[in-house]
Amino acid sequence: MGRYNIATVKVGTLLDDSDAVAILERIAPGVSSNPMISLARGMSLDAALGAAGGRVDDATKQRLRDELSAL
Numbered sequence: 001m002g003r004y005n006i007a008t009v010k011v012g013t014l015l016d017d018s019d020a021v022a023i024l025e026r027i028a029p030g031v032s033s034n035p036m037i038s039l040a041r042g043m044s045l046d047a048a049l050g051a052a053g054g055r056v057d058d059a060t061k062q063r064l065r066d067e068l069s070a071l
Contacts, residue, residue, distance in 0.1 A: 003071040011048050012041035014068065023067045027060060 004013070004020075014020040021032050031037060040048040045068070049061045 002069045004068060006065050006069045007044070007046055009045050009068075010041065011037070011043055011045060014045065015041065017071075019071055020068055023071070024064070027064055027067065028056070 003017075014024065015032055015037065024031050040051070043051070045065070049056065049064070052061075
């Protein structure tokens with residue numbers, strides 16, 4: 001099992017982990033420094049990805065889940 005439960009991990013927890021930020025930035029460049037990310041810090045990753053709606057395609061969402069769960 002990885003470092004995080006991807007279904008429940010908070011975005012803020014991921015943003016505080018340099019390994020997770022590296023994955024986020026590789027897959028979605030600029031996401032960790034986007035001013036809107038502060039609104040998602042208290043949300044679970046799944047909730048934040050759901051809130052992103054069509055701005056993030058399903059393949060990218062799944063890639064984020066897969067790579068972050070492998071940490």
